Amino acid sequence: MSxxxxxxxxxxxxxxxxxxxxRHTSVTDIGLTREGREEALALWTxxxxxxxxxxxxxxxxxxxxxxTAILTGFTDAETQKELHEWRYGRYEGKTTPEIHQExxxxxxxxxxxxxxxxxxxxxxxxxxxxxxxxxxxHHRVLCFSHGHxxxxxxxxxxxxxxxxxxxxxxDAGSISQLGHEHDTPAIIFWxxxxxxxxxxR
Numbered sequence: 001m002s003x004x005x006x007x008x009x010x011x012x013x014x015x016x017x018x019x020x021x022x023r024h025t026s027v028t029d030i031g032l033t034r035e036g037r038e039e040a041l042a043l044w045t046x047x048x049x050x051x052x053x054x055x056x057x058x059x060x061x062x063x064x065x066x067x068t069a070i071l072t073g074f075t076d077a078e079t080q081k082e083l084h085e086w087r088y089g090r091y092e093g094k095t096t097p098e099i100h101q102e103x104x105x106x107x108x109x110x111x112x113x114x115x116x117x118x119x120x121x122x123x124x125x126x127x128x129x130x131x132x133x134x135x136x137x138h139h140r141v142l143c144f145s146h147g148h149x150x151x152x153x154x155x156x157x158x159x160x161x162x163x164x165x166x167x168x169x170x171d172a173g174s175i176s177q178l179g180h181e182h183d184t185p186a187i188i189f190w191x192x193x194x195x196x197x198x199x200x201r
Contacts, residue, residue, distance in 0.1 A: 004134050004137055004138065004139065005130065005133055005134050005138055005139065005141065006139045006140060006179060006180065007139075007140050007141070007177060007178060007179040007180075007188065008133075008140075008141045008142075008143065008153070008157065008177070008178045008179075009054070009140070009141070009142045009143070009175065009176070009177045009178075010143060010145070010150045010153070010154070010175070010176040010177070010178070011043065011068065011069075011072065011142070011143070011144045011145070011174070011175055012145065012146065012147055012150055012170050012171065012172055012173065012174050012176075013032070013036070013040075013060075013062075013064040013065045013067075013068040013144060013145070013146060013172065013173070014032045014033075014035070014036025014037060014038075014039035014040045014064070014067075014068050014071075014172055014173045015032065015033050015035045015036035015039060015172040015173065016030050016031065016032060016033060016036055016064050016172075017030060017033055018030060018093070019036075019147075019172050020033065020035075021095070022095045022096065022097075023093050023094065023095055024088045024091050024092060024093065024094055024095070024096075024108075025085065025088075025092070025093070025146075026084070026085040026086060026087050026088045026092055026116070026146075027087060027088075027092060028092060028093065029062050029063055029064075030063075030064060031063055031064060031067060032064055032067050032068065036064070036068070036172065036173065037067075037071060039068075039172060039173025039194070040067070040068045040071035040072050040173065041071055041072075042173070042194035043068075043071075043072045043173065043175065043194060044071060044072045044073045045194065046175065046194055047072060047073060047074075048073065052142070053140060054140050054141060054142040055137075055138050055139055055140055055141075056078075056133055056136060056138035056140070056141040056142070057069075057074050057076065057077045057078065057141075057142045057143075058077060058078050058079070058080040058083060058141065058142070058143045058144070059074075059077040059078070059079055059080070059083065059143065059144040059145070060079075060080070060083040060084050060085065060144060060145045060146060060149075061079045061080075061081055061083075061084060062084060062085065062146070064146075065083070065144045065145055065146065066079070066144070068144050068173075069144040072144070074142065074144070077142075077144060080129070080143075082125050082126075082128055082129045082132075083129070083143055083144075083145040083146075083149060084146075084149070085145070085146035085147075085148060085149050086108060086113070086116070086117055086122055086146075086148040086149055086152070087113065087116040087117045088108075088113045088116045089113040089114050089115030089116025089117070090113065090114045090115045090116070091113045091114070091116065092116075107163075107166050108148055108165075109148075109151070109152070109155075109162050109163050109164075109165040109166050110162075110163050110166070119152075119162045119163075122148075122149065122152045122162065123152070123156065123162055125149075125152075126149075126152050126153045126155075126156040127156060129153065130153075130156060130157065147170045147172075148165070150170060150176070151165040151168045151170055152165055153178075154168060154176070154178060154187065155168075157178045157185050158178075158185050158186070158187070159185060168190070169191060170190075170191055171191055171193060173193065173194070174191045174192060174193050175189075175192045175193075176189060176190045176191055176192065177189050177190075
């Protein structure tokens with residue numbers, strides 16, 4: 001992607017009540033559940049044990065992402081509005097089966113959301129993120145954000161159509177990393193979850 005930007009580590013926030021129910025959550029600013037807090041603390045253990053060297057650490061402005069960053073040990077994460085989740089418009093709070101009753105072949109990556117953001121809107125937003133990090137001279141970025149915007153960001157990094165995001169499953173409380181295979185943008189690892197014994201009891 002860039003001679004400057006070498007890797008992006010993606011952390012999806014921990015579980016929320018709406019995520020557990022499969023409800024699309026964007027502007028609704030809900031907090032983490034107990035499970036979500038435990039997931040974030042388990043991520044802290046991974047970062048502590050493996051070390052980290054990031055020259056850019058960012059979080060979505062939504063509190064579920066900010067709280068995940070804090071519990072993971074990155075209290076100095078800088079808020080970046082472009083990491084906000086995909087805005088779902090009329091689909092806010094709805095589940096995919098409910099949306100399929102209206103539009104049977106709907107997916108967010110191909111269709112977008114009425115009165116929300118389109119795939120083109122998200123493509124532009126992800127490009128702004130990558131360009132901004134490059135302009136800052138970052139080599140290794142860590143970001144705390146949300147399922148759909150992180151999958152879209154991965155598509156932009158890989159230089160593939162946003163519809164490929166349909167094939168990228170991303171769990172709450174997971175870590176993924178984008179980097180390079182030689183000079184080609186690549187997925188280094190995807191949807192890594194802490195071992196169950198790392199989660200507080």
